[in-house]
Amino acid sequence: EPEVTQTPSHQVTQMGQEVILRCVPISNHLYFYWYRQxxxxxxxxxxxxxxNEISEKSEIFDDQFSVERPDGSNFTLKIRSTKLEDSAMYFCASSYVTDTQYFGPGTRLTVL
Amino acid sequence: GESVGLHLPTLSVQEGDNSIINCAYSNSASDYFIWYKQESGKGPQFIIDIRSNMDKRQGQRVTVLLNKTVKHLSLQIAATQPGDSAVYFCAENKSGGATNKLIFGTGTLLAVQP
Structure with a gap:
């Protein structure tokens, strides 16, 4: 059964550093999402x-955040200068059309 | 500053009993609702969904009921098993745009006692 995958499973970084979280959505899906917990x-x-463009973003998604689909399979979330409060689980999700979203296992980001 | 986590409502049931998990949603314009199961350290796992033109939908051992009048959603799990122990989230979605963000509820911790 196809599934969303994410790497790394755990990322530890120093405050102020840039991080890139990676996701491989389900292959025939067209819509991609990032959530955090x-x-x-x-x-x-x-x-x-x-x-290939942002459809909607929340108030949390400020100028420090960016997303990219660099090729036909990966979907990335970049945080330019991490803050302590960015520590969270980050989940990628994808959907074929605008309905059921399937989630990856998440990346635990720890900012020290 | 220190962040304080939400205190999750907890439902404790005996193995084999039926479970009912409730959720109140906020947006009367929402027309698509999903229940997700989240086990410790994992991502939300799709369980069942329902559209606003329905009141009830059944899956394998699970039933979702939707009451649009009071903006209430419930998930019924029949013959609850230890593997059902997890946090259950309802999520609402307003479709019609280019994409759909999910608005998650607080979650309910289901604890199944053997």
Missing amino acids: ILGQKVEFLVSFYN
Whole structure:
């Protein structure tokens, strides 16, 4: 069964450093998403991406964040200068059309 | 500063019993609802969905009920098993645009006692 994959599973970084979180969505999906979940809290929408551009973004997704689909398979989330409060689980999701979103296993980002 | 996590509502059931997990959604314009299961350290896993033109939808051992009048959603799990232990989230979605963001609820921790 096809699934969304994410790497790395755990990323530790120093405050102010750049991180890139990687995702491989399900191969025939057209819509891509990033969500985050701070420990013990609910899952929050960050950004959606379709047709090689951002469709929608939340207030959390400020200028420090960017997304890219550099090739036909990868979808990345970059945080330019990490802050302590960026520590969270980051989930990638994809959907074929604008309905059921399938989530990856997540990347745990720890900012020290 | 220190962040305080949400206190998750917890439902504790005996193995074999039926479970009912409830969710209130916020946006009356939402027309698509999904239940996700999240096990510790994993991503949300799709369980079942329902569109606003339906009141009930059944899957394997799971049933979702939608009451649009009071903006309430429930997930019923029949013959609950230890493997059902997880946090369950409802999510709402307003379709019609170029894409759809999911708005997640707080979550309910289901603890199945053997």
